[in-house]
Amino acid sequence: MRALVVYESMFGNTRQVAMAVADGMADGADVTVTDVADAPDRVPDDVELVVVGGPTHAFSMSRAPTRQDAVRQGGAMADAATGIREWLHALPAPTRPCSFAAFDTRVDMPLLPGAASRAASRVARKLGFSMIDPVSFLVQGYQGPLVEGQLERARDWGHGLTERLAG
Known part of the structure; x- marks a missing residue:
């Protein structure tokens, strides 16, 4: 199985989760991991699973203004140009059956509404995935770090993705 993991990360937390997810998938898939800025403009025909991850900004996927706000708080300027929202909205429908899984990183606060992963999944569903x-992975505060145990959860989730699709 071939899989593509696309992530957006302003402070490095979502990137860490993406790498852990890919690590968990590696025993069942040939995985390519890429920052959204370098992601292909369409899903390659040999990819059977697309995994997309991004931070939750303002209860959804980031937008240019929320990424600029993250830069003002210490996020990397290079990561502010584009996000998973723009990538997904520009993505054409897959040309063959393809599965889609989304994750987000979000502040560890109870009852926080909205999640980037749910918004990404709505867009992908409309595309026919x-x-x-x-799933959400938790960070401590706006900039992180990740809550203890989240990288292990991410590896387990990645492993479960490939098991689910293989089985």
Whole structure:
């Protein structure tokens, strides 16, 4: 199985999760991991699973103004140009059956509404992907770091994705 993991990360937390997810998938898939700025403009025909991850900004996927706000708080300017929202909205429908899974990183606060992963999944569903339930990984505060145990959770989730699709 071939898989593509596309992530957006302003402070490095979502990138860490993306790498852990890919690590968990590696025993069942040939995985390519890429920052959204370098992501292909269409899903390659040999990819059977697309995994997209991004930070939750203002209860959804980031927008240019929320990324600029993250830069003002210490995020990398180079990462502010584009996000998963723009990539997904420009993405054409897959040309063959393809599964989609989304994850997000979000502040560890109870009852926080909205999640980037759910918003990404709605866009992907409209494009015709087969959906896998989205998941959130928790960070401490706006900039992180990740809450203890989240990278292990991410590896386990990645492993479960490939098991689910293989089985």
